[in-house]
Amino acid sequence: MASNDHRTPWDQTHFIILAGALGSGKTTLLEAFINAPGMRATTAVIINEAGAINIDGAILSDSAKGLAMATLSNGCVCCSLTNDLVFTVEELIASRANADLPALTTLVLECSGLSKPGPIIRSLTGLAELRMRVSVVSTLDCSREVGAGGDAEAELAQLAAAQTIVLTKVDGVSDDAREQYADSIRYFNPFATVINETEPACRLAWTRFNERNERPLPPISRITSQAVQHPRINVFHARLANPEWEDVQDWLENVAGVLGERLLRIKALVNDPHDGCVLLQSVGSTFSAARRLQQTSTQATSVVFIVRDSDVSVLANIETLMTVSWGSLDERSLGDCQ
Ligand SMILES: Nc1nc2c(ncn2[C@@H]2O[C@H](COP(=O)(O)OP(=O)(O)OP(=O)(O)O)[C@@H](O)[C@H]2O)c(=O)[nH]1
Numbered sequence: 001m002a003s004n005d006h007r008t009p010w011d012q013t014h015f016i017i018l019a020g021a022l023g024s025g026k027t028t029l030l031e032a033f034i035n036a037p038g039m040r041a042t043t044a045v046i047i048n049e050a051g052a053i054n055i056d057g058a059i060l061s062d063s064a065k066g067l068a069m070a071t072l073s074n075g076c077v078c079c080s081l082t083n084d085l086v087f088t089v090e091e092l093i094a095s096r097a098n099a100d101l102p103a104l105t106t107l108v109l110e111c112s113g114l115s116k117p118g119p120i121i122r123s124l125t126g127l128a129e130l131r132m133r134v135s136v137v138s139t140l141d142c143s144r145e146v147g148a149g150g151d152a153e154a155e156l157a158q159l160a161a162a163q164t165i166v167l168t169k170v171d172g173v174s175d176d177a178r179e180q181y182a183d184s185i186r187y188f189n190p191f192a193t194v195i196n197e198t199e200p201a202c203r204l205a206w207t208r209f210n211e212r213n214e215r216p217l218p219p220i221s222r223i224t225s226q227a228v229q230h231p232r233i234n235v236f237h238a239r240l241a242n243p244e245w246e247d248v249q250d251w252l253e254n255v256a257g258v259l260g261e262r263l264l265r266i267k268a269l270v271n272d273p274h275d276g277c278v279l280l281q282s283v284g285s286t287f288s289a290a291r292r293l294q295q296t297s298t299q300a301t302s303v304v305f306i307v308r309d310s311d312v313s314v315l316a317n318i319e320t321l322m323t324v325s326w327g328s329l330d331e332r333s334l335g336d337c338q
Helices: 026-034 055-063 082-098 117-130 152-161 175-188 200-207 245-262 312-316
Strands: 014-020 043-048 068-072 106-110 133-141 164-168 193-195 233-240 263-271 277-283 291-293 301-308 324-328 333-337
Touching (some): 026 200, 133 152, 233 312, 245 263, 245 301, 245 312
Parallel strands (some): 043 106, 133 164
Antiparallel strands (some): 263 301, 324 333
């Protein structure tokens, strides 16, 4: 007989691993979701950034005040931070219990673009007793070829693991191209539900499609952390003292010019002494318009670069009048350069 003994307050919670290549639109999708009516009270997010600075967290907390949010920065949740994920979820559960709040309906882990879902699912065995429903949703940027980025291996692993694939940046392609894209995705993951919608509101379905495809948590086994698995990819972190954001933008454009295709992603949070901070970002060497965030930050200006086949000296040698101090993923000091 099925017993209720195994029920927990969290067994109705949907744990969504939100994966997708670097810059493919995960944060944008999540931002729309948590801003939909009634979502914030019942949803929590955990943000994993490969860099030491949690810029996605800053974007989300700027747009959704009061959202329960935890961060896993300076590493990849599929390699170096697997144990931290379990600990973070346990902390979240404890804090809700202490505040006498009910279990969440949705818990979203936004992975770094470099993460592979398999090891994350494996690490969730440490939470199997909660009996949450776990599924993988992956974003796919329609404006570029599948696997064309620097870490094709991770991107293909994300798409293959997904129960739901959300096509993003569909505004930049024709309807025919979009349909062809959706067909080609079905070819290499025929099991996934593909969300192919131009209307942002319709894309919110990404959290619901997984119910019939839910993936049970595997039985508890030993959790081991693994070494970082991206030998050709480096994450560098630059700190700058009080620059004007326009100067940072000029410098970043120079960096993009020098690195070319070796540049995978830039995210910069520039402190503006007059008014909050300014977000500058690129996917590859394509920059988005600067975006002002209203939060006030006391942190110094920070820039995270994700690059392929390049060491920090390539970036540090690019001319600038600003004083830049460099660190790598593990925050080894790499000295100051000017
Ligand atoms: N035109 C267009 N731009 C988009 C869309 N979705 C996201 N973007 C832009 O693409 C850039 C990257 O989007 P993000 O949502 O930060 O992507 P991400 O996957 O969270 O990025 P990482 O966390 O670095 O992997 C930003 O400049 C967004 O404004 C879209 O549907 N259309």
